[in-house]
Amino acid sequence: MIKIKAQNISKIYDSANGKITALDDFSLEVEDGEFVCLVGPSGCGKSTFLRILAGLEPATSGSINIARSPNSTKPVNNVVFQEYAIFPWKTVINNVAFGLEMRGIGKKQRQEIAMSWLEKVALSKFANYYPSQLSGGMKQRVSIARALANDPEVLLMDEPLGALDAQTRTVLQAELLRIWEKDRKTVVYITHSIEEAILLGDRVIIMTAQPGRLKETFEIDLARPREIELTATAEFAKLSGIIWQALKDEVKQAYDAQMMDKVD
């Protein structure tokens, strides 16, 4: 069953110095329970696409359809934003319970649900802390727990581990794998790391440099459940070599474009 169907999405921004085409005729279909990773050079429109998927921003043209499971009362989607975007004025547990609170779920029940998610991301001891008292990795766990606690039909993640140091990132990748493999939610996951995309995804989609178009799709047939050790295998190295070939030109083009901007 197809869960997400994005057809011919284009997005043109009207900015002070002219029109910017962020996305050009980009289409994507995601199966129910599939983990899809979007990879592309920075500025290619990944975040834009995710915001359009989430309904936070209209597309200039094209259509989005997210199929709901029959009789479901779940929210359609929730986003884990690129910056942690957790509320500094709410405690950890109230941040995680935010979506539940907005949906009118009673205090006792939402605290219970939030607490169970805090346990899953190993933060239950910090339930009553404020975000300013947490490290970057912990903040991002809160952000992930907030989306998961709301139990959406699809989960949209925008470079959730992008701002973290290499070690914390590896730990959280393992945690994400473990959590996701339990209930296999439909996920669209943006990353700029090929390794992360292969490790987590069922499918890796490469986007072109700006304007963002579909460049190539790779099915990742590695067996599940996966472990972090997978990254050390020859098979993994071979895959990442192949995907890098597809991405390389786009990254270079984006880099050159950036240099040109600086020269102007």
Next chain:
Amino acid sequence: MTKTRLLIIFIIFIALNIFISLLNLWQSIWWLILFVDFVLVVAFAEQVATIIPLKYQKLYQRALAISFPIFVLITWELIVNAGILNPRWFPPPTKIAAALWDLTINYDRFNKTSLFGRPWLAPSVLQSDGWPAVWSLFTESHVLTTLWRVFFGFIIGAIPGILLGIIMGLNKTIRMMLDATMSAVYVLPKIAIFPIMMLIFPNPFGEGPKIAVVAISAFFLVAISTMAGVRDIDPVFLQVAKNFGANRRQTFWHVIVPGALPIIFSGLRLALGTALIVIVAIEFIRAQIGVGYVVFYHWQILATDKMYAGLFVVMVLGILLTFILQAIERWLMPWRK
């Protein structure tokens, strides 16, 4: 090592002061010697800081903060008593304290006022004359009158200020219309509108115009900073609210208000300081009661000790009000450390 340095600084300090006294140089270059003394004390205190164990550092810093004003007062007392400064313009602190005590316990029969309102009389007055007499004990107080003017003016200025600031922060059209005008009024010294207020109110010498000026000065400061606070909220938080299904009311209470609160409070702090300045200035020119009146009246009759006592009270009021606001701030924004 440090101990020798401490000893050297101490010896220089003593030697210098004895030397100057022997040569009778205090009269002519007292300000220069005080400056050198001050530098020596700082050098001494810095050396002491290096040998104080880490766990007493906080205590030591606090002790420095407290001992400085005490040093100033003692020096003031000494140089006035030595005849270096004219006691007429700079009465020694002990005399100011005596004047403060005098103002506290005595009732001014002519103006029917007292500094704090003589609360110790309340029990006996209640027995003989009932509640209205107790109330008049409060209304005779300079301090309570000033506090009441500041408090009342601040509240009726700040609350509409917050409301308008939020509206301007959220609605672009209203912001575009009002912003330039608001900024222009903002720079106007609010005391300048006091004459207008006296024309507007039926009783130009009553409380109305005074409180109105305080309210108006608070209003603009608070409105402008509230607007800035709302505009300063990271748009990603609004996206989060939308993504997690918050309606308008929920977005307002869960994102807009807490997000703008820190900057709203910096506006409130400014407004409170301004309110005190404005009220004291107004009490200088047009009041029969209030701490500003106490200061100005005693300047006019050249009772400078009482004038300083009045200034001291104004200072304490300022500290007290700031302290209360800080307590509210900590209570409302526990996430800020």
